[in-house]
Amino acid sequence: MKTMSMSRDDDLVSRFVGGDVTAFDEIVRRYRNRVYGYLRSRVLVASEAEELTREVFRRLYVGRRRFKGEVPLQAWLMETANFVLRACLRADGHGKSGAWAELTAGLETTPSDARGDEEIFSRLRACIDELAPSAREAIELTYRGNRRLSEIGQRLHRSEGAATLLVFRARQMLRHCFERKAGTEPAE
Numbered sequence: 001m002k003t004m005s006m007s008r009d010d011d012l013v014s015r016f017v018g019g020d021v022t023a024f025d026e027i028v029r030r031y032r033n034r035v036y037g038y039l040r041s042r043v044l045v046a047s048e049a050e051e052l053t054r055e056v057f058r059r060l061y062v063g064r065r066r067f068k069g070e071v072p073l074q075a076w077l078m079e080t081a082n083f084v085l086r087a088c089l090r091a092d093g094h095g096k097s098g099a100w101a102e103l104t105a106g107l108e109t110t111p112s113d114a115r116g117d118e119e120i121f122s123r124l125r126a127c128i129d130e131l132a133p134s135a136r137e138a139i140e141l142t143y144r145g146n147r148r149l150s151e152i153g154q155r156l157h158r159s160e161g162a163a164t165l166l167v168f169r170a171r172q173m174l175r176h177c178f179e180r181k182a183g184t185e186p187a188e
Contacts, residue, residue, distance in 0.1 A: 009073040017064055024064075028057055031074060035081050041121040042085060052088060056081045127177035135170035142167050 012030075015023035035056050040049035059080055060067070067076070128136055134156055141147040141155060153163035 010069060013067065013069045013073055017067055017069075024061060027060070027073065031077050032057070034074070035077055038078060038081050039085060048088075052081070052084050055084050059084070123178060123181045124174070127174050127181065130177055131170055131173060135166060135173065138163065138166045139170045139174070 012023050012026055016027060032053065036049055036053040039052045039056075040046060043049050043052070056077060060077065071079075128139060131139065138152055138156060141152045142149075147155070149163045149167065150160045152158075152167070153160045156163060156166070158166065
């Protein structure tokens with residue numbers, strides 16, 4: 001059974017695909033904050049999130065004739081936001097914002113499953129806080145400080161290989177913690 005929101009979206013999408021510009025305006029009004037919030041929690045600079053948000057809606061508008069409504073509109077927008085973010089990361093060469101976005105994007109299984117962008121960022125921060133001090137510092141240096149593994153190793157008095165392993169294990173712990181807090185942990 002479809003929810004009221006989905007059926008309203010179906011009507012909106014039908015009008016939009018049919019060329020009704022006011023329907024597009026309504027889609028943007030309805031979902032802009034959600035898309036922006038998702039992207040903003042993954043990049044460090046607000047203007048980057050704004051630019052990526054515009055790109056998501058640009059893609060929807062340009063591809064409107066091909067949009068069949070096979071997936072719910074919100075899911076399509078969030079998946080597109082994730083795709084746009086990852087494309088930006090590949091093109092950007094993983095700058096400071098990109099590294100943090102890579103971490104957060106990698107932790108989340110499906111962005112359309114998100115219960116709220118503030119909750120996602122809060123959950124991630126809580127998981128980072130639960131890490132052991134050296135693992136937390138390695139993650140912060142990697143994703144916020146954009147440091148190379150050799151620099152992290154020096155700072156933590158470890159070899160580059162040990163720093164690589166520390167970051168890898170810290171990411172695994174973060175993923176496990178994130179899934180546990182989200183209630184999406186796979187059954188063992």
